Each structure stands twice: as C-alpha cells, then as structure tokens.
Amino acid sequence: xxxxxxxxxxxxxxxxxxxxxxxxxxxxxxxxxxxxxxxxxxxxxxxxxxxxxxxxxxxxxxxxxxxxxxxxxxxxxxxxxxxxxxxxxxxxxxxxxxxxxxxxxxxxxxxxxxxxxxxxxxxxxxxxxxxxxxxxxxxxxxxxxxxxxxxxxxxxxxxxxxxxxxxxxxxxxxxxxxxxxxxxxxxxxxxxxxxxxxxxxxxxxxxxxxxxxxxxxxxxxxxxxxxxxxxxxxxxxxxxxxxxxxxxxxxxxxxxxxxxxxxxxxxxxxxxxxxxxxxxxxxxxxxxxxxxxxxxxxxxxxxxxxxxxxxxxxxxxxxxxxxxxxxxxxx
Numbered sequence: 260x261x262x263x264x265x266x267x268x269x270x271x272x273x274x275x276x277x278x279x280x281x282x283x284x285x286x287x288x289x290x291x292x293x294x295x296x297x298x299x300x301x302x303x304x305x306x307x308x309x310x311x312x313x314x315x316x317x318x319x320x321x322x323x324x325x326x327x328x329x330x331x332x333x334x335x336x337x338x339x340x341x342x343x344x345x346x347x348x349x350x351x352x353x354x355x356x357x358x359x360x361x362x363x364x365x366x367x368x369x370x371x372x373x374x375x376x377x378x379x380x381x382x383x384x385x386x387x388x389x390x391x392x393x394x395x396x397x398x399x400x401x402x403x404x405x406x407x408x409x410x411x412x413x414x415x416x417x418x419x420x421x422x423x424x425x426x427x428x429x430x431x432x433x434x435x436x437x438x439x440x441x442x443x444x445x446x447x448x449x450x451x452x453x454x455x456x457x458x459x460x461x462x463x464x465x466x467x468x469x470x471x472x473x474x475x476x477x478x479x480x481x482x483x484x485x486x487x488x489x490x491x492x493x494x495x496x497x498x499x500x501x502x503x504x505x506x507x508x509x510x511x512x513x514x515x516x517x518x519x520x521x522x523x524x525x526x527x528x529x530x531x532x533x534x535x536x537x538x539x540x541x542x543x544x545x546x547x548x549x550x551x552x553x554x555x556x557x558x559x560x561x562x563x564x565x566x567x568x569x570x571x572x573x574x575x576x577x578x579x580x581x582x583x584x585x586x587x588x589x590x
Contacts, residue, residue, distance in 0.1 A: 260329050262282050262328055263284070263325045263326060263328035264287065265331065265332065266288070266339075267293065267306065267318075268336075269307050271332070273401040274332065276402045277402065277404070279313045279315050281429060285316075286312075286317070291320040294320040295320075298318050307398060329360065330361075331362070332363075334365075337368065337543070338369075340363060340365055340379050341369065345383055348383055360390075361380065361384070362389070362391065362411070364391075364393070366393060367450065367540075367543040368547060373550055388413075388415055390415075390419055391443055392410070392411050393442050394498050395501040395505035396409060396505075397512075399511060404429065406432070408431075408434065410435065410436050410442060411423045411426065411434070412435070412438055413437065414439055419435040419437060423435040438493040440488045441484050441498070442498040444483055444484035445484065445489075445502060446502060448484075448547060451514075452473065452480070452506070452560065453506040453507045453515045454517050454521075455507075456472045457507075457515040457516065457518020458518040458574050458577075458578075459518075459578070460519055461521060461522015461574070469507070473508075477495075477500055479557075479560055483550065513538045514538050514540040516534060516538075517540065521568070521574060559584060563578075564577075
C-alpha cells in the first residue's frame with residue numbers, strides 16, 4: 260500500500276521508519292531545507308536525531324505529490340490539523356481529493372473551539388473515510404524497532420480494520436476500535452495528567468503520590484470520556500490507561516518533563532522554550548477544564564494543573580489543596 264505521512268516531527272518520522280519495513284512510504288515536511296538535509300544525511304536531526312532513515316523511504320516537500328497516496332497519515336499537532344485539512348480540501352481532483360483513507364495521530368482538543376480531532380476533520384473533509392491511530396508510543400522506541408501496541412479507531416468498522424491491517428507488522432501490533440471519542444479523550448487527558456505527575460515528581464512527593472495521581476487521573480479521564488459519549492472499556496485499554504501510564508512515568512514524555520521542571524521551580528515559559536517540542540497537555544489543559552465545567556464533570560487534578568500553569572498558584576499550594584479535599588467514596 261502507498262502510504263504518505265504528512266509531518267516530519269518525531270512521531271511522524273518514527274512511524275515512517277517503522278512502516279517502510281513492509282509498506283511503500285513517503286514522508287512530507289513543508290520545510291524544504293529540512294527535507295534536503297535529511298535526504299543527504301538520511302537522518303532527521305531536528306526531531307529524531309540518531310535514527311537512520313531507510314533508503315526506500317521517500318522524503319518530499321511537495322504537498323500535492325505526497326498526498327497522492329492510498330493512505331494518508333496526518334502527523335501534525337492538533338493546532339495544525341485544521342490548516343492541514345484545509346490544504347487537503349484545496350487539492351485538485353487529479354490528486355487525492357479527498358484522500359480515500361485518512362488517519363491522524365494528534366492528541367488533544369483544539370484550543371479555540373474545544374473540538375476533538377475527528378470533529379475538525381469531519382467539519383472540513385466531511386466525505387473522507389477517516390480514523391485515529393493512538394496508544395502508548397514513544398517515537399524513539401518505535402523508530403528503534405521496539406515492540407509497541409496501538410489502536411486504530413473509526414466509526415467505519417471496515418476502515419478501522421483496513422488501517423489496522425496496513426499498519427500492523429514487525430514489532431508494531433495494531434488493534435481496532437469503533438470508539439473514536441473514547442480513544443481521543445484518552446489521548447488528550449493523559450497529557451494533562453502527565454504534567455500533574457511530573458509536578459509531583461519534581462516536588463519529590465514520592466511513588467505513593469505518583470500512583471495516586473495516575474489512578475485518580477484515570478477516574479477523571481473516564482468521567483469526561485463517558486460524558487462526551489466514549490466507552491469506559493476503551494479508557495481502560497491501550498489508548499486510555501496504557502497511554503496514561505506511559506506518559507506519566509516515562510522519561511521520554513514531553514508533558515511529564517514540563518511538570519517535572521515546574522515542580523522544580525522553573526517557569527512555564529522557560530520550560531517550553533527549553534523543551535523545543537510541542538507539549539499538548541499545556542495547550543489543551545484549559546480546554547479540558549472548561550469542558551468539564553460545562554458538562555458538570557468533576558476533574559480536580561485538571562483544575563490544579565491549570566492553576567499551576569496559568570493561575571500563578573505555587574505547585575506545593577495546589578497539592579495541598581488537593582489533599583485538603585473532603586473525603587469521599589472512591590467510586
């Protein structure tokens with residue numbers, strides 16, 4: 260199958276490396292200089308340094324050419340998804356307009372609208388067969404060929420099956436689902452919880468506190484997911500608790516790194532500048548909090564993260580406020 264990946268960040272590049280082993284893959288970046296350098300060195304040092312780009316992997320800065328594929332994978336952040344879909348909608352009929360099968364990798368809510376990725380895609384490309392690919396996956400490990408399990412979800416069950424079959428292979432195991440909302444909510448909220456656990460670790464609150472935050476964070480994720488129409492079974496699977504555990508505990512987690520730096524006394528601006536990559540939890544934390552308030556869903560950890568990130572509340576004070584909450588039944 261001809262597969263094109265739009266976006267040569269860490270995750271897009273890693274997926275391209277993994278899929279090239281058994282599929283015909285192109286990797287697109289709008290930065291022509293990045294593509295030229297990668298073609299010469301067979302490496303993407305800006306986003307995935309030290310990883311060899313296989314010879315069969317085609318690199319291109321030609322958007323229209325890249326989109327002429329059977330399966331199009333959008334490896335752009337949520338903030339860039341709308342712009343990318345609009346660019347797809349403008350393609351001439353001789354190219355992939357609309358692409359026959361579209362998959363996105365981004366996790367989060369759109370900051371301005373509160374929409375999930377599938378809602379953005381449906382708004383701009385209503386006739387496209389679309390799916391989301393998500394699950395616990397660090398780009399560096401996927402590029403290194405280490406085992407990973409992901410979930411492809413679409414309301415079109417046959418499409419979810421086709422996507423899973425196309426991506427499954429080697430060290431990558433891909434399951435399928437029809438619960439797009441549950442998969443997307445899990446992918447969004449786990450980033451906020453990773454910031455929370457990073458803050459706790461930065462404050463040296465111990466492993467007991469980390470376990471409590473992850474567990475109660477899962478409760479918040481499930482409450483919001485079900486309120487939005489997702490299934491609780493999805494949120495205790497790979498794209499929920501699986502991604503939550505990885506992002507909250509893994510040293511490669513960008514969102515955890517943000518929380519860790521803030522817990523150690525660094526400002527948010529300085530942390531993001533030093534990070535140099537997108538941390539989706541920062542972008543969508545306030546959107547998650549606003550949605551929870553609108554739906555009447557209790558999410559105290561999310562609220563505490565927003566207080567620390569945007570409300571100038573010291574991390575230790577936010578932790579003390581969580582501990583001071585009135586005791587209640589766990590379920």
